[in-house]
Amino acid sequence: MSDLKINNITDRTGDSGPVIAGVSTVTSTGAFTVPVGPTEYRGGRGRGLIAGGYNGSAQVTTINYITISSTGNSVDFGELSRVRNGPGGSASATRGLVAGGDGPTYAKSIDYITISSSGGANDFGDLSTARITYSSNSNNIISLTYGGYWSSINVNTIEYVTIATTGNASDFGDELYLVRNCNPIGNTTRAVIFGGYDSTLSAAINKASYNLYSSRGTSIHFGEMGYSAFGAGGVSNTTRGIFGGGGNPSGFNNIEYITFATEGNGTDFGDLTVARKMNRGMSNSIRGVFSGGYTPTYLNTMDYVTIATTANATDFGDILQATGSHACCSDAHGGLG
Numbered sequence: 001m002s003d004l005k006i007n008n009i010t011d012r013t014g015d016s017g018p019v020i021a022g023v024s025t026v027t028s029t030g031a032f033t034v035p036v037g038p039t040e041y042r043g044g045r046g047r048g049l050i051a052g053g054y055n056g057s058a059q060v061t062t063i064n065y066i067t068i069s070s071t072g073n074s075v076d077f078g079e080l081s082r083v084r085n086g087p088g089g090s091a092s093a094t095r096g097l098v099a100g101g102d103g104p105t106y107a108k109s110i111d112y113i114t115i116s117s118s119g120g121a122n123d124f125g126d127l128s129t130a131r132i133t134y135s136s137n138s139n140n141i142i143s144l145t146y147g148g149y150w151s152s153i154n155v156n157t158i159e160y161v162t163i164a165t166t167g168n169a170s171d172f173g174d175e176l177y178l179v180r181n182c183n184p185i186g187n188t189t190r191a192v193i194f195g196g197y198d199s200t201l202s203a204a205i206n207k208a209s210y211n212l213y214s215s216r217g218t219s220i221h222f223g224e225m226g227y228s229a230f231g232a233g234g235v236s237n238t239t240r241g242i243f244g245g246g247g248n249p250s251g252f253n254n255i256e257y258i259t260f261a262t263e264g265n266g267t268d269f270g271d272l273t274v275a276r277k278m279n280r281g282m283s284n285s286i287r288g289v290f291s292g293g294y295t296p297t298y299l300n301t302m303d304y305v306t307i308a309t310t311a312n313a314t315d316f317g318d319i320l321q322a323t324g325s326h327a328c329c330s331d332a333h334g335g336l337g
Contacts (some may be wrong), residue, residue, distance in 0.1 A: 040293045046332045047115050049091075049284035050074060050319055051098045051293050052084035053326025059083035059103030063113065064320050065123070066302070068284045068330060073317040074302070076193045078119040081111050086181075088136030089280070089327025090143040091115060092163040093336050096329040097143050099127060099136065106130035106150060110161065110169070115233065125168040127159060133231075133325070135184040137191035138163060139213050140333040144172055144191050148181040154199050158211065158219070173217040176209040185234035185241035185281075186335040187260045189213060192222055194243050194266075197230040204228040204248040208266070210235040225266035227254050231325070233281030234290025236260075236334030237307045243267055244305075244313070247277025251295055255305065255313065260334075270312040273303040278324035283307065284332035290317055295326040 061083050064074035080233065084101030091097065099110040108130035111121035127145060127334040134148025142160045149155070156178045159169035169335060175182075179196025194208040206228040210234040229246025236242065243266070244255040254273035256266035272279075272290060279293030287303045290313065300322040303313035 003084055005119055007221060013181055021195055028162045046330070047285045048289060048328060048330040049077060049089070049113065049115060050280070050282075050323075051089060051096075051113075051327045051329075052087050052101060053292065053323035055321055055323050055326060056086040059085040060321065061099075065118070066289065066317070067288055068282065068287055068332070071304070074319050076320060078113075078121070080121045081109065081123065082107065082313040084327070086132040086325045087327045088134050088145050090138035090163075091135035091329035091331055091333065092138065092140045093331050095163055096331075097124060097136065097138075097161070097163060099145060100131050100134060100148065100329045100330075102132045103243070106115060106270040115329075124166045125161065125240070127169045128154065128171070129157065130157065131183040135182045135193060136327075137184040137186040137193070137335065139186065139188050140337070142213055144211065145169065146182055146184065146193050146211070147175045147178070147180055147196065152195075154178050154180045160292050161241060170217065173211065173219065176219040177189070177205060177207055179205060179230070179232035183234050183246060185236040185243065186333075187231070187236060188321075188337050189240070190260050191335075192241055192258065193219065194225055194234070195229045195232060195246060204230040204246070210263075222263050223258065223265040225256050226268065227252060227327070229254075229277070230268075231278040232330070233279045233290040235281040235283035235290070235305070235307065237283065237285045238334050238337060240307055242288055242305065242307060244272050244281065244310045245276050245279045245293060251293065252307060253275040257310070269310045270305065273315055274299060274301050276301075276324075280326055280328040282328040282330040283334065284330065284335050285334070292319055292323045298322040298324050
């Protein structure tokens with residue numbers, strides 16, 4: 001048998017070496033263990049998705065992706081099943097969910113996407129009510145959807161689905177505050193929601209509340225942020241959650257953080273590169289990326305922070321299409337450990 005030379009192995013195009021998806025373990029100075037099984041189950045790859053939204057003239061179906069550990073412009077991924085302005089985005093380590101939104105009518109359908117692949121979205125099931133401008137949080141097992149806007153009123157319903165299956169959402173409990181466009185973050189045990197637009201006050205609020213993924217029921221007061229906002233982006237690792245941007249009604253460049261294990265008020269983190277609202281966030285365990293938004297022109301801006309530090313955001317690159325009110329999710333966020 002002839003020797004197998006590693007420099008003879010290329011990717012399928014012949015342009016570069018082999019690309020390995022998943023966690024590879026070094027076993028000695030001359031060997032490593034290659035990940036096995038279906039690509040989508042080989043571990044988080046640090047990919048973030050940007051799906052749907054509004055570009056200033058129309059709702060869109062586009063899905064883009066980025067590699068969160070790098071910097072650069074987003075890359076085309078595929079298409080949602082329908083246009084979705086103001087959907088919720090959430091994910092496990094393998095699958096992303098994009099639910100609800102409008103365009104031209106409110107949707108209750110949920111799409112799912114295999115994050116490690118590229119292509120179209122697939123039907124997952126339905127929310128109980130068609131709605132827009134609500135928020136989603138997830139750990140590696142379930143996704144929670146919070147509140148939103150339906151038939152000219154805010155709703156405080158919390159629903160959940162099991163991400164690895166397909167099917168309709170079930171009742172989880174009620175959101176403590178009756179708001180829409182609230183701002184989600186989470187770790188493996190807690191889903192935290194900040195702010196949102198309170199229609200009775202005709203303004204945003206600065207309250208934060210939380211739920212335990214393991215316990216159904218009404219959300220619990222967590223603390224208060226230093227500013228009141230709707231439509232902010234949220235990023236997290238397992239210990240810290242960060243909110244950036246949002247509006248009331250003009251856009252903010254504020255970034256604040258909370259520590260999941262300690263209920264309390266937000267602490268100043270730094271500033272975004274551009275003040276805006278209706279931006280969204282995605283993260284891995286080290287870095288959070290804030291995408292898009294409205295200033296009042298729609299942006300293709302992405303900027304990032306290192307979650308464990310405090311500092312101003314840094315330019316990441318551009319979204320393929322300037323949008324706000326899109327959904328973001330990733331396969332390595334704080335809810336996944």
